[in-house]
Amino acid sequence: MSQxxxxxxxxxxxxxxxxxxxxxxxxxxxxxxxxxxAHIGPRSDxxxxxxxxxxxxxxxxxxxxxxxxxxxxxxxxPGDGSPGDDLALEGxxxxxxxxxxxxxxxxxxxxxxxxxxGAKGRVAISLxxxxxxxxxxxxxxxxxxxxITMTGGHMxxxxxxxxxVDAVRAEVRKLLKEGADYIKIVASGGxxxxxxxRRASYTVGELWxxxxxxxxxxxxxxxxxxxxxxxxxxxxxxxDMIVHCVFAEPDGTFSLRPDLVDRLVASGAWxxxxxxxxxxxxxxxxxxxxxxxxxxxxxxxxxxxxGRELEVRMEAVGKMIRAGVKLCAGSDSPWLWYAPGxxxxxxxxxxxxxxxxxxxIVSATSGSAESIGVGxxxxxxxxxxxxxxxxxxxxxxxxxxxxWQVLDIxxxxxxxxxxxx
Ligand SMILES: [Zn+2]
Numbered sequence: 001m002s003q004x005x006x007x008x009x010x011x012x013x014x015x016x017x018x019x020x021x022x023x024x025x026x027x028x029x030x031x032x033x034x035x036x037x038a039h040i041g042p043r044s045d046x047x048x049x050x051x052x053x054x055x056x057x058x059x060x061x062x063x064x065x066x067x068x069x070x071x072x073x074x075x076x077x078p079g080d081g082s083p084g085d086d087l088a089l090e091g092x093x094x095x096x097x098x099x100x101x102x103x104x105x106x107x108x109x110x111x112x113x114x115x116x117x118g119a120k121g122r123v124a125i126s127l128x129x130x131x132x133x134x135x136x137x138x139x140x141x142x143x144x145x146x147x148i149t150m151t152g153g154h155m156x157x158x159x160x161x162x163x164x165v166d167a168v169r170a171e172v173r174k175l176l177k178e179g180a181d182y183i184k185i186v187a188s189g190g191x192x193x194x195x196x197x198r199r200a201s202y203t204v205g206e207l208w209x210x211x212x213x214x215x216x217x218x219x220x221x222x223x224x225x226x227x228x229x230x231x232x233x234x235x236x237x238x239x240d241m242i243v244h245c246v247f248a249e250p251d252g253t254f255s256l257r258p259d260l261v262d263r264l265v266a267s268g269a270w271x272x273x274x275x276x277x278x279x280x281x282x283x284x285x286x287x288x289x290x291x292x293x294x295x296x297x298x299x300x301x302x303x304x305x306x307g308r309e310l311e312v313r314m315e316a317v318g319k320m321i322r323a324g325v326k327l328c329a330g331s332d333s334p335w336l337w338y339a340p341g342x343x344x345x346x347x348x349x350x351x352x353x354x355x356x357x358x359x360x361i362v363s364a365t366s367g368s369a370e371s372i373g374v375g376x377x378x379x380x381x382x383x384x385x386x387x388x389x390x391x392x393x394x395x396x397x398x399x400x401x402x403x404w405q406v407l408d409i410x411x412x413x414x415x416x417x418x419x420x421x
Contacts, residue, residue, distance in 0.1 A: 005257070007046040008033050009387075009413060015395060016040065019066040019365035019380040021358055022396060030064055030112045032387040035413035040381060061390050062407055066389035067112025067139075069368040069379045072243065072272050072330025075099040075106070075127060075141075077154035079334025081284060085193050088157035092121045099127040102340040103138030108418045110406045112388040113140040113379070115330070115372040117222070117243070118147040118184050120158045125179050137416070140388070142372050144184035145175045145275040147224065148210060150201045154190030154224060165209040166213040168202070172213040182373065183214040185223040185239065188230035191336070198248050200229040207237035220373045222272070230255050235263045241270040241277055241371060243330070246309075256314040256319060264325045270371040272330040273317045276345040277354065278310040280337040318354040327355070329364035330366040344403045357397050387413040 009032040014026035018040065029046035033041040039046050048054045076095040077087055080104075087095070106114060116124050124143040131138035146160035148171050153161070162171035172183055177274065187202055189195030202210075207223070214221045215238075221242035223234045227248045233243055242264065247256045264271060285303040289295050295303065321327065329347050334340040343364070351360040369379025377386060389410040393403035410418040 006248050008052050008054045009330065010048060010054050010056045011390060013044055013062040013064045015063050017063060017065040017361060018107055018382060021362040023144055028064060030381065032413040035387055037381060037385050037387050039335055039383060042150050047235050059407055062391055064379050064395050066365045066379050067390045067391050067409060068343055068364050069113040070079040070111045070331050071115050071328045071368040071372050072113045072274060072332050073106065074118060075102040075121055076115055077334045079339040081337045083191055084155060085157060086121050088282045092123050095120055095123045096126055099123055100136045102334055103127060103131060105341040107137055107139050107323060107416060109408065110409055111343050111410065113369065113374060113410055115142040118144055118155055118158055132206065137155050140378060142181045142374060144182050145178050145180040147186050148182040152193040153201045154195040155185045156192065165205055169209045169213045172210055176217055179208035182211060182220040182222060185210055185221060187223040187225050188227045190224060191224055193281040197226040198250050199227060199253055200233050202377050204236045207233055207239065211237045211239055214366050228260065231260050235267055239269065241272060243272045244274050245271045246313060248348050256268060256316045261320055261323050261325065268326065270326050270328050271320060272328050274311065274330060274332040275313060275317065275349045276333045277336060277338045278306045279349065281306045284337040286391050314353045321354040328368040349399050351400055357400050360397060360400060
């Protein structure tokens, strides 16, 4: 019996970024064998073995880079402004279907890995399994299952309320039993109606119990922190990633805490700033004002509030960048008004806040992959790695908007069929 010959794929383009932050390789070629990267180099150096069947694609003035890694999604949300309190009223069956649709949209935008930051019930677990089995199209999905939160705390409606050191530790064990890849903690209130975003929720003792239990099992932790006290508590408890990282006080004022910035640097914790979600709210309300010639008091307040908060948070992120805090890109979409498939908005706004284009790309590839614990398998192009590859027109190191010009996406070496050619 003759073995069918291995099929090789050879991609060539004007340049290649490997995700590490090194300057682009000009006149590049990437060879894929059996879903894995076999060789990367200048065109003249990269060839399939003689006699091999090779599928070759030349993309011309384009850039080959790793599939993007979005460190923060909520694939059950519609991205139309619906608050979490309302979307969680839907049944898990419908939420799963929405997750399926959002996973496909996300993949088609060039994102081949996401970390989902919380869904209702077992939805995230089922979604990850459906994608793994190839039942539905979607990125590699790292999940927490549900965020752990205090009674009535932000996202309590997803189903993991726990209070006190014993109960939070038990909840970690329960989530790990269900298949959580990491533990998401809600360390302050948020948009949930029964919570206060400007106050810490868990005590340091409760946070310690969660991080201790997660770390004992080799799992990372990430915490929603929309006030300074929650950031301080999480640093105390050695949380691995601070999400949002808003320096807000209980009275609603913002003031950057240089002491906490120093501690963020010293601890090596990752910060996921989630900036664009505020601009998405602003843009939605502005468009509505133009359409309807006016705004309700509620929308006027939202517009003012989001505008002011975006300004101070952009400035704070700029200062954190200059201080050397490790930033990763995570969109938070499709939460509230941040529609799915728009991760590039977050990459662009991080550059606006102070990252160079090259650094912004790292924050959305190898940086975000490392921050969510998949550094060895995602966010970087190198021999022997799974070929999760994005090809975009133009040069994103010169102009990040070229990341919107997706030519092709490869998942484990297979070109993703997007139905648009
Ligand atoms: Zn979130």
